[in-house]
Amino acid sequence: NAGVTQTPKFQVLKTGQSMTLQCAQDMNHEYMSWYRQDPGMGLRLIHYSVGAGITDQGEVPNGYNVSRSTTEDFPLRLLSAAPSQTSVYFCASRGGGELFFGEGSRLTVL
Amino acid sequence: GNSVTQMEGPVTLSEEAFLTINCTYTATGYPSLFWYVQYPGEGLQLLLKATKADDKGSNKGFEATYRKETTSFHLEKGSVQVSDSAVYFCALHFGNEKLTFGTGTRLTIIP
Numbered sequence: 001n002a003g004v005t006q007t008p009k010f011q012v013l014k015t016g017q018s019m020t021l022q023c024a025q026d027m028n029h030e031y032m033s034w035y036r037q038d039p040g041m042g043l044r045l046i047h048y049s050v051g052a053g054i055t056d057q058g059e060v061p062n063g064y065n066v067s068r069s070t071t072e073d074f075p076l077r078l079l080s081a082a083p084s085q086t087s088v089y090f091c092a093s094r095g096g097g098e099l100f101f102g103e104g105s106r107l108t109v110l
Numbered sequence: 111g112n113s114v115t116q117m118e119g120p121v122t123l124s125e126e127a128f129l130t131i132n133c134t135y136t137a138t139g140y141p142s143l144f145w146y147v148q149y150p151g152e153g154l155q156l157l158l159k160a161t162k163a164d165d166k167g168s169n170k171g172f173e174a175t176y177r178k179e180t181t182s183f184h185l186e187k188g189s190v191q192v193s194d195s196a197v198y199f200c201a202l203h204f205g206n207e208k209l210t211f212g213t214g215t216r217l218t219i220i221p
Contacts, residue, residue, distance in 0.1 A: 004153075042199065042213035043154075058208070090153055097142065097161070099209060101153030
């Protein structure tokens with residue numbers, strides 16, 4: 001049972017480039033979410049989904065897109081990266097009242 | 111809105127010392143409360159939780175009691191170990207599926 005798998009673990013982008021952070025879970029959880037973690041700010045919710053075909057915005061959605069075509073996958077897209085998006089990103093799914101996190105993706109935007 | 115306020119770190123203790131990390135919350139109603147732990151280079155994982163007032167969550171020697179009267183959920187451990195060095199997050203949750211996290215407290219245990 002792999003849990004929540006995120007790729008890539010590390011990525012460096014130039015300003016204006018686009019990329020997708022992948023997230024997959026094998027626990028059949030309906031709820032999935034993306035957070036960013038920044039020093040002194042804790043975790044902030046970017047987008048979340050309560051099931052396939054349904055997505056909604058969190059606290060800090062600007063500059064990010066998501067889609068949920070299957071229960072398993074919840075990719076996060078940066079359409080035009082900015083230095084302010086330098087952060088560590090965590091995908092999480094929820095089951096049984098508990099959030100299960102991936103190991104994180106460290107993104108640097110130059 | 112809902113919010114969680116955590117004791118600011120970093121916190122540095124000697125091995126076998128007593129640990130308290132304070133957490134208070136603001137919420138309308140009675141949320142579920144959680145402590146998550148993040149070890150270096152890893153994602154967060156659930157440490158313990160409490161779903162109603164006066165419940166005590168416990169795991170790995172850590173405990174926290176849901177105090178409605180003081181809106182608190184302080185994390186305690188009687189004797190810390192070097193392996194407890196990590197960042198600890200307090201969080202609350204309502205039925206709207208969104209967790210609200212505190213800013214985290216970095217704990218370092220010195221041998």
